[in-house]
Amino acid sequence: MKFFVDTADIDAIRELNDLGMVDGVTTNPSLIKKSGRDIMEVTKEICDLVDGPVSAEVTATDAETMIAEGRKLAEIADNIAVKVPLTWDGLKACKVLADEGKMVNVTLCFSANQALLAAKAGATFISPFIGRLDDLNVDGLELIADIREIYDNYGFETQILAASIRTANHMSECAKIGADVATAPPAVIKGMANHVLTDKGLAAFVADIEAAGIKIL
Numbered sequence: 407m408k409f410f411v412d413t414a415d416i417d418a419i420r421e422l423n424d425l426g427m428v429d430g431v432t433t434n435p436s437l438i439k440k441s442g443r444d445i446m447e448v449t450k451e452i453c454d455l456v457d458g459p460v461s462a463e464v465t466a467t468d469a470e471t472m473i474a475e476g477r478k479l480a481e482i483a484d485n486i487a488v489k490v491p492l493t494w495d496g497l498k499a500c501k502v503l504a505d506e507g508k509m510v511n512v513t514l515c516f517s518a519n520q521a522l523l524a525a526k527a528g529a530t531f532i533s534p535f536i537g538r539l540d541d542l543n544v545d546g547l548e549l550i551a552d553i554r555e556i557y558d559n560y561g562f563e564t565q566i567l568a569a570s571i572r573t574a575n576h577m578s579e580c581a582k583i584g585a586d587v588a589t590a591p592p593a594v595i596k597g598m599a600n601h602v603l604t605d606k607g608l609a610a611f612v613a614d615i616e617a618a619g620i621k622i623l
């Protein structure tokens with residue numbers, strides 16, 4: 407499973423990228439707002455930092471302007487994936503931009519029907535939002551499994567980019583289901599390393615090292 411980092415924080419991306427943990431980056435208007443930076447400048451900096459796809463979201467809601475914005479975003483770098491919302495206008499923009507050879511990430515997906523439409527519109531990535539379904543006591547991971555089944559039934563090439571990931575459990579469950587990509591905040595990715603028994607076991611090793619005076623250097 408590919409790991410994308412869901413942030414516009416350059417330092418956080420760099421830290422994980424140096425560890426080889428970054429296969430791509432996703433941003434959205436809320437993450438750009440949080441960065442406090444100009445969308446074009448911060449997106450360019452991210453594209454220069456990572457080799458994989460970098461999702462940058464349009465601001466318009468009508469197809470014509472989404473297409474114009476998507477073309478401008480795609481000029482930033484070859485690894486730009488234009489992000490459009492899963493609306494009828496977004497699907498129209500997806501089709502036009504995908505036919506022009508641009509990567510398109512269709513976002514704000516909350517149903518298997520929406521994911522079917524995005525695949526037929528030529529989306530490179532579909533972004534089903536797990537956490538926001540969980541917030542409604544709907545099983546977000548079940549949506550990932552449904553889309554995986556449907557896409558595999560018909561050989562759709564659209565990649566499932568699991569999004570709105572809130573926990574380390576979401577990451578491992580998405581990997582078990584077979585999501586192509588999971589995009590998560592840096593803290594969630596780093597949190598995947600945590601386990602209380604690891605901490606307990608290491609503390610016991612450190613105590614024995616000190617008690618026995620074990621030295622390597």
Ligand code: G3P
Nearest residue numbers: 412432537538569570571
């Ligand atoms: O990529 C989508 C993600 O940023 C949304 O996450 O936690 O706001 O639902 P969240």
